[in-house]
Amino acid sequence: MAEDYVYLQGGRVGAPDAEDDSYTKDGTLDYRGNPANKTVTGTWKACPFILGNEFCERLAFYGLSANLVLYFKNNLHQSSAAAAKSISNWTGTCYLTPLIGAFLADAYLGRYKTIASFTIIYVIGMALLTMTTSVPGLKPTCVSKDDCYATAGQSAACFVALYLVALATGGIKPCVSAYGADQFDEDDEVEKKHKSSFFNWFYFVINIGALIASSLLVWIQTNKGWEWGFGIPAVSMAFAVVSFFSGTKLYRNQKPGGSPITRIVQVVVASVRKYRVKVPADESLFYETANAESAIKGSRKLEHTNEFRFFDKAFVELPTDNTKGFKDPWRLCSVTQVEELKSIIKLLPIWATGIVFAAVFSQMSNFFVLQGSHMDLHVGSSSFEIPAASLSVFDTLSVILWIPIYDRLIVPFTRKYTGHKNGITSLQRMGIGLFISIFSMICAAILEHIRLQMVREHSYYDLDHMPMSVFWQVPQYFLIGAAEVFTVIGQVDFFYDQAPDAMRSLSLSLALSTVALGNYFNSLLVTIVANVTTKNNKPGWLPDNLNYGNLDNFFCFLAVLSALNLGTFMLISKWYTYKKTLGTLR
Template identity: 70%
Template sequence: MGEVHRKDDDLYTKDGTVDYQGNPAKKNETGTWKACPFILGNECCERLAYYGMSTNLVLYFKHKLNQHSATASKNVSNWSGTCYIMPLIGAFLADAFMGRYWTIACFSIIYVIGMALLTLSASVSGLKPTCSKDGVCDPTLAQSAVSFIALYVIALGTGGIKPCVSSFGADQFDDDDEVEKKHKSSFFNWFYFSINIGALIASSVLVWIQDNVGWGWGFGIPAVTMAIAVVSFFSGTRLYRNQKPGGSPLTRICQVLVASIRKYKVAVPAEKSLLYETADAESAITGSRKLDHTRDFGFFDKAAVQVESDEKKGSIDPWRLCTVTQVEELKAIVRLLPIWATGIIFSTVYGQMSTLFVLQGAAMDTRVGNSTFRIPPASLSIFDTLSVIFWVPVYDRIIVPVTRKFTGHKNGLTQLQRMGIGLFISIFAMLSAGILELVRLRFVQRHNYYDLEEVPMSIFWQVPQYFLIGCAEVFTFIGQLEFFYEQAPDAMRSLCSALSLTTVALGNYLSSLLVTIVTSITAKDGKPGWIPDNLNRGHIDYFYYLLAILSVLNLGVYLWIAQWYTYKKPVGPLR
């Protein structure tokens, strides 16, 4: 009998995943790297579509929708921010009701509809803005509205894809199988690698098409690519492992809060084994392993203290008594929040690539060498992408094995150490951008180039700032992906992935707010301010230095928070 049981254990996954028919997932027929090409292919195409729009969007707003530099920059930041807030909706639906597979599928179709509408708004006569021969466009309110409706439909579509794809990919590796678990960390590296392959094509080929062929083609190609992404995802259906949705995570959090407040006078027993937990090996929460009790945030433990009134009732009222696992779910979220908050400033720095970096590049010489070919300013983000493509294999194949020898940690660096290194590198990205702008402005002053559209100083001087941000991404963003997946309770992984993405949203909103504040303070009494339409008369270097100072302060706070972080402790396999 023991032999048969052991064979069954080897046949099926132990983390509770099921196949596309809802049966326990067989190890040799589902998941692992054989399922990943379809997921990575979907992500590569979706990111190509996203960056195909967003990389150059600030210039579309400025030239086609006739917006001022600061307005265009704020509108891009606000839209990007919304793209990273919407994942909270998609993640909630995935964890509570739909599961990750169906959430990705449904929201991908919404995404394609938005892309099609955006393409029509840039190519169909009557929907696209009318422009004079000298390139000045005069869009009607309705034409601008159609563009923005399309963009915000796309933002809704991203809401179901962004928080679920990385978690869905990680679900393909069994947490309770040591061999498969080792591959999970590598998956996050290669997942981010596939994102940047899509971004590479977007920031080179697509940006050039938008600037030289037309915006209809420039938006149309990403729309077709997104349709291919949907096909790629559905193609792997039979190979996927799926986590069952565990019910509303927000309801469970509220239950712990209500129960602990109701019992605020109740003393927590010194013997933690007396706290309420289901007797079964499995957790009461579908798709979740039990979690071991932790000492911090002891107030929430009151929700798991069983009193006489709980015992008298025939059935357990979850609004009065919660399991230890349910309490630990809330504690895990509370522990993540300070780490999450420190990601906002990093995302503000990252967001400059699609706003001020592009405007800075547009004020420089965009010619390649002595040729007549001009590189679109937004295409410089290709160096951020190349940096990521360079650093991901270096990190996976060199840094991890080398640091593993010194630290003894299976991944070389802990996720918190990895993220901290990225925050440190991002400071130098802002200093690099600020120093370049200082040199450029001195060049303008020396030669009286104030009214020159392109200062004769090569745009390729921007390469170091893009390369440094790419390096910082490999440490911070990939570290975040893995950290929020690993530290999330099993039945809240989509929600926690969405939480990590909201740092990008809040980073964009913070960038927009800082631009508004800086403009209102510096552009007074006829002064052009730090970020005028003519950057030759502005001081965006001061804005970069401001972000560098905020990044230093943020790193200090992060190091202090990381000192006391407690990693979660799951108890045994799911089944």
């Protein structure tokens, strides 16, 4: 029957006794498709396998992306601006493809199958990328370590592998954090308190992977070669597959609720068809299922709100809504279905403010690296040189430092005064991060201004590394890391919590898409700034040799955009109303 749902191995779903506290109340199932038993599934005993998968995947991703701008410049022989745009476009795609993975997870496959299948694609992409750096004919021809040339075919093979990885990330990014949160029963007050903490430690694990990638892997890429630098992340992804499948019997799985896009379009179509219909004041006349359960699988009912009332017309029942004895979903929608659309619409303004932050954050993988590459890379007075991309380790260390401080000190302290279970709301947390990000750009601009003054005073224009320590970049990386802890984790928590139950992967992919659009936005800004500032034969702000440019002006420009973005976010946050759920999951 349609009500029977098989998640993995053909088990039949049976509803446990409502008084039986040994089963979850949020509709989750075990690996056989039966109601999840609290004593043997979920919570922190299932999370290590999910976190292990994410650790290996993030190690691979950051090991690939941290130094990629220099690979484009030195091995594929791209200019500074072209390399910055290439990394922005690829990174943007990595954060746009989650819309595909989220749709498949929410509508058809569920999060388990989506993560499992896309992780395997990831391994294939990484293996192909490793081949483009080690197999004769596929790898570029190098005159020296930093002077290589790639044919059109070699460049194409590299980008095919990279965009295969970008596709694979689309099935993992929006699902893994949501899948970890699924392991905690929302209807169990004890487990629910651990969910927000999970997001903090989830991001902590991500940054441990990033720490290893931005230090050890970047050093290997710089000193031992790209075949090792890309080969190790490929092996890491193989471990990610093993880790994820090892926890199969412990996982709790939410049922896919059918296509969320279809449900959204149905509401729009039904409300347009009934544009002349007046919505009755008596809410008992609104169309919704009579029982406590929602008609949407994997979702609780949502309370009716008075926002965007035009769409309320979709749940006004008319005689013409019946087709051959059945309710036509393209003419009549439930209150919960209408409120799903409203919830997504309300998220969009908050979502939009994340784009500028993502553009600022993207500087770590392009212009921060290029800025550092012109500075003294020696560690103290020793002969050892640190790769410029390895400075991102201070962003990671900042995150690793701030997460325990936030989780163990800030939350308990603020909880005493606010009474909020998380100390401060997710929106307040995001706003603090946006504020901190402004100072990261100001700090980077000041450093670049001082660096360029030294270049001009001492004619260091053609020096590969001027006598100014790269460790002066530490403050700007540290501030970006602090901004991450507040804004990025706040976004994940907010978009998961405020999404309709059956749209959580889609909602998280929406949050991730700000990173994509932020990178595309940065690429657009670089193109515009390069074109505008190079008129009349001027070198412009962003020439190949940054010693002749004005990168400090570009950082100042981003600081101004960030300040305007923060003001917009504060206005939107005052307007936002939180969702309210009714009944139980189906």
